[in-house]
Amino acid sequence: MATQKTGGLAGVSAGETGISTVGKEGKGLTYRGYDIHDLAKHASFEEIAYLMLYEKLPNQKELNDYKKLLHGQRELPAALRLVLEQIPAKAHPMDVLRTGCSFLGNIEPEASAHDVNSARVVTNRLLATFPGMLTYWYHFSRDGKRINTQSDEEDIASHFLYLLHGKKADKLHHDTMNVSLILYTEHEFNASTFAARVTTGTLSDIYSAMTAGIGTLRGPLHGGANEAAMAVIEKYSTPDAAEKGLHDMFAQKQLVMGFGHRVYSISDPRSDVIKQWAKKVCDAAGDKVMYPVAERIEKIMWDEKHLFPNLDFYSALSYHFSGVPTDMFTPIFVFARTAGWAAHIIEQRNHNKLIRPSADYTGPEPRAFVAIEKR
Amino acid sequence: MATQKTGGLAGVSAGETGISTVGKEGKGLTYRGYDIHDLAKHASFEEIAYLMLYEKLPNQKELNDYKKLLHGQRELPAALRLVLEQIPAKAHPMDVLRTGCSFLGNIEPEASAHDVNSARVVTNRLLATFPGMLTYWYHFSRDGKRINTQSDEEDIASHFLYLLHGKKADKLHHDTMNVSLILYTEHEFNASTFAARVTTGTLSDIYSAMTAGIGTLRGPLHGGANEAAMAVIEKYSTPDAAEKGLHDMFAQKQLVMGFGHRVYSISDPRSDVIKQWAKKVCDAAGDKVMYPVAERIEKIMWDEKHLFPNLDFYSALSYHFSGVPTDMFTPIFVFARTAGWAAHIIEQRNHNKLIRPSADYTGPEPRAFVAIEKR
Numbered sequence: 001m002a003t004q005k006t007g008g009l010a011g012v013s014a015g016e017t018g019i020s021t022v023g024k025e026g027k028g029l030t031y032r033g034y035d036i037h038d039l040a041k042h043a044s045f046e047e048i049a050y051l052m053l054y055e056k057l058p059n060q061k062e063l064n065d066y067k068k069l070l071h072g073q074r075e076l077p078a079a080l081r082l083v084l085e086q087i088p089a090k091a092h093p094m095d096v097l098r099t100g101c102s103f104l105g106n107i108e109p110e111a112s113a114h115d116v117n118s119a120r121v122v123t124n125r126l127l128a129t130f131p132g133m134l135t136y137w138y139h140f141s142r143d144g145k146r147i148n149t150q151s152d153e154e155d156i157a158s159h160f161l162y163l164l165h166g167k168k169a170d171k172l173h174h175d176t177m178n179v180s181l182i183l184y185t186e187h188e189f190n191a192s193t194f195a196a197r198v199t200t201g202t203l204s205d206i207y208s209a210m211t212a213g214i215g216t217l218r219g220p221l222h223g224g225a226n227e228a229a230m231a232v233i234e235k236y237s238t239p240d241a242a243e244k245g246l247h248d249m250f251a252q253k254q255l256v257m258g259f260g261h262r263v264y265s266i267s268d269p270r271s272d273v274i275k276q277w278a279k280k281v282c283d284a285a286g287d288k289v290m291y292p293v294a295e296r297i298e299k300i301m302w303d304e305k306h307l308f309p310n311l312d313f314y315s316a317l318s319y320h321f322s323g324v325p326t327d328m329f330t331p332i333f334v335f336a337r338t339a340g341w342a343a344h345i346i347e348q349r350n351h352n353k354l355i356r357p358s359a360d361y362t363g364p365e366p367r368a369f370v371a372i373e374k375r
Numbered sequence: 376m377a378t379q380k381t382g383g384l385a386g387v388s389a390g391e392t393g394i395s396t397v398g399k400e401g402k403g404l405t406y407r408g409y410d411i412h413d414l415a416k417h418a419s420f421e422e423i424a425y426l427m428l429y430e431k432l433p434n435q436k437e438l439n440d441y442k443k444l445l446h447g448q449r450e451l452p453a454a455l456r457l458v459l460e461q462i463p464a465k466a467h468p469m470d471v472l473r474t475g476c477s478f479l480g481n482i483e484p485e486a487s488a489h490d491v492n493s494a495r496v497v498t499n500r501l502l503a504t505f506p507g508m509l510t511y512w513y514h515f516s517r518d519g520k521r522i523n524t525q526s527d528e529e530d531i532a533s534h535f536l537y538l539l540h541g542k543k544a545d546k547l548h549h550d551t552m553n554v555s556l557i558l559y560t561e562h563e564f565n566a567s568t569f570a571a572r573v574t575t576g577t578l579s580d581i582y583s584a585m586t587a588g589i590g591t592l593r594g595p596l597h598g599g600a601n602e603a604a605m606a607v608i609e610k611y612s613t614p615d616a617a618e619k620g621l622h623d624m625f626a627q628k629q630l631v632m633g634f635g636h637r638v639y640s641i642s643d644p645r646s647d648v649i650k651q652w653a654k655k656v657c658d659a660a661g662d663k664v665m666y667p668v669a670e671r672i673e674k675i676m677w678d679e680k681h682l683f684p685n686l687d688f689y690s691a692l693s694y695h696f697s698g699v700p701t702d703m704f705t706p707i708f709v710f711a712r713t714a715g716w717a718a719h720i721i722e723q724r725n726h727n728k729l730i731r732p733s734a735d736y737t738g739p740e741p742r743a744f745v746a747i748e749k750r
Contacts (some may be wrong), residue, residue, distance in 0.1 A: 007390070010575065014384055018738030033739030042744060059750040079461040083478070086454040091481040098586060099477040103458070105643075106466040106474060170717035189734045195573040195587055201383065202566050202594025211473060212570055212587035219488075219577025221729050262731045353383035354596050356637045359564045363393030366409030369417060375434040 010262065014355065018050070018344045020186045022263050029269050031186055032056075040273045044184030045181035046070065046155055049127060049339035052186060053120050053346075067155065073128035074159065075150045077138060079107055084133060089141035089173060093134055093331045094218040098211055100133040101126060105207030113205050116346050122206045123342035130338065131160035133348070134331050138164070156335060165323060169307065170285055173322040177332075178276040180315055183270040184333050192216040192223065196341045200348040201355040213341045214334055221259060223337075226312035226329040229258030230320060232297065237289060239296035246300050258313030259301050270311040278314040278321075285321040385637065389569065390728065395561045397638050397647050404644050406561055407431075417650045419528055420556035421445065424502060424714035427561060427682075442530065448503035448527045449534065451511060454482055459508060464516035468509055468706045469593040473586055476501060477509035480582030488580050491721050493553070496707070497581045498712055498717035505713065506535035509706050513539070531710060532556060540698060547659055548697040551652040552707075558645040559708050561579045561715030567591040571716045573721040576730040588716045589709055595632060598712075601687040601704040602634030605695060607672065610665060614671035621675045633688030634676050641698065645686040653689040653696075660696040 018029050029036040032051055039048060043057075050058045050066050058066055076084075083103050087096055108125065111118040132149030138147040153159040153168070157177035161169035169177070187193070196209040197214040217223035232249075236242035249256060261268050282291040294317055301307045317328050393404050407426055414423060418432075425433045425441050435439060451459075458478050462471055483500065486493040514520040528534040528543075532552035538546035544552070570591040571584040592598035596638070607624075611617035623630060633656030636643050657666040669692055674680045688710040694704050 009384075009387075009389055009732035010728075012387060012732050013735050014732035015382070015734055016733040016737045018736070020537060021736040021738065023741075026393035030741055033742040034744050035741065047747070057745065057747070060747055063747065074627045082461055083458050086457055086478070087481045092484065092580075094485070095477070095481045095580075095582070098583065099474065101480060102470070102474040102477045102586065102590075103461070106462045109467065109470070151397065174536045186456055188736075189732050191577050191729060191731050194730070194732060195570055198566055198570040199587065199591040199594070202591055202597035202598075202599070204590055204592075204594035204599075205467075205470075207470070208473065208590025208593050211477065212574065212590050215477075215579055215583025215587050216574040216577055217579075218583050219574070219579035222577035222579075224577070224579075262729060263733075326474045353385075354566060354637060355566050355569070356566050357384035357387050357389035357569060358455055358638070359390055359392040361393070361396035361563075362387050362391045363396065365400075366405055366410065367408040369409055369413035370432065371417065372422070372432070372435055372438065375432055 002112065014189055015197075016351070017344070017347060019340070019347060020188050020251060027264060027266060027269065029187070032068075032211070034084060036183065037273065040179050040182050043182060044155060045157060045178050045185070045336065048182050048185050050341040052343040053123060054280045054360035070124060070156070073125050074132055076129055076132050077104075077107055077361065080104060080133070081136060081146070084137040085140055087137055087141060091141075093138070093220070093327050094214060094224075094334070096137045097130060097133060097331055097334050098214040098218070100130075100137075101207060102211045104129070105205065105211075110205045110207060113203050114349065116349070119206050119342060119346050119349070123338060124212060126338050127156065127335070130331070130335050131156060131163055134328065135160070135163035138328075151308065160335065161322065162330070164271040164328075172280060176281050176318045176322060177275055180274060180318060182340060183274055183311055184315075186337070186343065190222070192337065193341055193344050197344050198355045200345045203349075203352065206342070206345055208340065209345050210341055213337065217333060217337065218330060222346045223251060223330040223333040225257040225310070226316045226333065227326050230316040230326045232256060232258070233290055233294050233316065236293045239292050242293045242296045243300055246272045246297060250304070256297070256301060258316065259305070259307040259309055261310045264308075264310070267308045268310040271309045271314060274311060275309070275314040275319060278318040281318045281321045286320060290317060290320070389564055390572075391726070392563060392719070392722060394715070394722060395563050397563065400722070402609070402639060402641055402644065404562070411558065411644060415554050415557050418557060419530060419537060420532060420553050420560070420711065423557050423560050426532055427714040427718040428498060438587045444498060445503045445531070449507055451507050452479075452482055455479060455508070456511060459512040460515050462516060464510055467593070468513070468591060468702050469598075469709070471512045472505060472508060472706055472709050473589040475505075475512075475592070476582060476589060477586045480580065480586075485580045485582060488578050489585065489724065491724070492718060494581050494721050494724070498713060501713050502531065502710070503733055504712050505706070506531060509703065510535070511536035511705075535707070536697065536708065539703075544697075546553060551656050551693045551697060554652055555649060555693060556711040558649055558686055559690075559711035561712070561718065565597070566594075567712065568716055568719050572719050572723045573730045575720045576727060578724075578727065580721055581717070582707045584720050585713065585716055588712065592708060592712065593705060596611050598705040598708040600632040600685070601691045601694070601708065602701050604688045605691040605701045605704065607631060607633070608665055608669050608691065614667050616673045617668045621672060625679065626646055631672070631676060633691065634680070634682040634684055636685045639683070639685070641717070642683045643685040646684045646689060648690040649686060649693060650684070653693040656693045662696060665692060665695070666740065
């Protein structure tokens with residue numbers, strides 16, 4: 001049946017999308033036609049989520065209404081809190097979000113798997129509650145503290161940092177988080193989005209698709225890369241030590257996470273943006289070690305492997321110095337990508353066809369069954 | 376970037392597999408070389424699960440040990456029971472399994488995402504507990520009854536029917552369930568398996584991949600088809616009424632579920648097998664309505680649409696007359712496919728490459744950002 005042999009579907013089109021593109025030269029990024037640089041410079045994450053869900057940038061009134069809507073949906077249902085309380089502190093935070101999302105699907109099921117509005121309703125609820133799910137579990141599992149997830153903070157970036165730290169976020173940390181959420185929102189047929197589309201292709205519900213997205217993002221070859229990048233940066237106390245360490249990693253054929261990209265070949269346009277913000281956050285924290293270490297790693301990777309940092313690499317530094325624990329880095333990616341997943345789920349439904357590829361068979365030839373007493 | 380335009384990746388190879396094949400003519404089905412007819416006739420589902428996980432049919436001692444292993448793992452952890460108790464009776468049973476699976480990943484995480492043995496450990500635990508998760512929730516949410524999920528029944532088919540009905544299953548119902556589990560175990564790069572492979576491709580954990588599989592199977596274009604098939608069969612009280620009803624559905628361009636298949640073009644070899652068992656179960660129940668209705672539907676679909684019944688169609692009847700509520704049909708598919716998913720997760724890991732296709736961009740051309748006050 002198979003007509004083409006491929007590895008990981010690289011360069012194979014799995015369908016059409018109107019949501020984002022890296023452009024004809026494959027080196028930029030636009031969301032519904034808007035350049036990522038403009039969006040990161042001028043917009044709030046909520047405008048981007050709105051752009052994903054409603055296919056246009058909101059005007060001021062629409063944005064105010066949208067923020068109010070999200071603000072009003074931050075509280076977690078009692079049953080969900082009880083579920084989160086059963087999860088131990090040593091659990092992987094991505095497992096917590098995957099489970100929280102899946103559970104919510106039982107008590108607040110999607111009204112219809114065919115209606116664009118029901119997808120928006122669920123998505124907005126998830127956007128509003130994910131920071132609360134993560135931090136409720138975090139504080140309860142560590143300190144037995146049941147936090148109130150209904151903060152008065154204006155947006156998702158400030159809301160998350162407030163719930164995490166129990167106090168208002170520093171403006172620079174807020175602004176950096178906001179930019180980071182914008183950059184992480186959407187990236188065409190990346191693995192987690194593609195998984196969400198495969199799930200949607202059977203006409204399943206949006207919670208199933210989101211859950212598939214979270215589980216796929218969790219892996220170190222995808223969202224998990226920002227945590228893996230931090231682990232490498234943290235290992236070294238000087239740029240020279242990093243250089244030596246990297247050579248050791250090369251010799252052992254270890255992958256260095258946070259570099260290269262399936263779709264980009266020369267650079268990741270998002271990296272330049274987040275690097276500037278990471279620099280500011282590092283400077284404000286008085287860091288004299290990690291940023292220089294990171295820059296040296298960047299240089300070595302380029303000089304010796306011709307690999308460039310992707311969004312994950314400097315994001316890691318910006319989160320670290322905003323006081324975010326490393327194992328929450330990928331969950332932040334979820335907060336943002338939820339909006340992108342939703343846009344793809346809606347798009348897949350609008351032109352649905354079951355996603356079911358073929359395979360090249362490499363297994364045993366037909367063979368006779370052997371009765372159990374003769375094995 | 377895209378080099379080929381496709382719809383739903385139909386006929387496009389997404390990689391290699393040695394687990395199952397429909398054969399060169401695309402009309403059979405073998406699991407690791409063994410014909411599905413032989414397996415359904417001579418084997419138990421546990422032998423097939425073993426074949427999936429350990430790549431060979433077990434001898435008698437291996438099978439005994441394997442059954443004992445599964446038998447010893449049926450009990451649900453207290454935290455999981457508490458989670459299941461939070462799920463209302465009206466929830467979708469697939470959401471219950473998706474959530475139960477995801478939650479278990481928090482409290483019994485996979486030891487390593489790189490080790491074939493850790494994948495087997497988790498898979499066996501899921502095979503052993505899925506029937507218990509489903510029925511514990513079912514009885515608790517309806518009657519407030521906390522059942523003991525550690526039955527003494529010998530295999531998964533009898534264990535499930537025992538937990539569901541609170542008594543030993545009729546031999547015919549047990550045997551039919553066993554055959555059904557065998558037939559549902561594995562089918563190459565079907566949508567749920569492909570989703571599990573996409574998730575695995577980022578080197579995520581097996582619970583994430585299984586959760587993606589369940590969420591994808593849930594849709595009516597995939598596993599949900601057996602429930603949808605039942606809904607159609609149940610509607611009619613005579614074959615003539617069914618014939619008329621089908622013509623109405625055709626006129627309204629409604630899909631009739633349980634017919635046709637992405638990979639088969641003339642018939643589904645599994646359908647002939649399950650149809651014989653469904654006939655026996657219907658006869659034993661004294662049915663004079665549903666089986667004749669189903670056969671008429673089969674005839675009309677072939678005569679007028681040239682579509683053949685797939686595995687889902689007669690499976691529905693066999694479950695119905697075994698006393699299984701309709702919304703548990705797709706969960707039974709999960710009990711079986713878990714073994715197939717596991718084989719693919721292990722295979723994907725053994726030759727891993729990130730699954731990340733391209734897309735054809737059809738969205739807006741690059742456009743200037745508009746400041747919010749000018750929108």
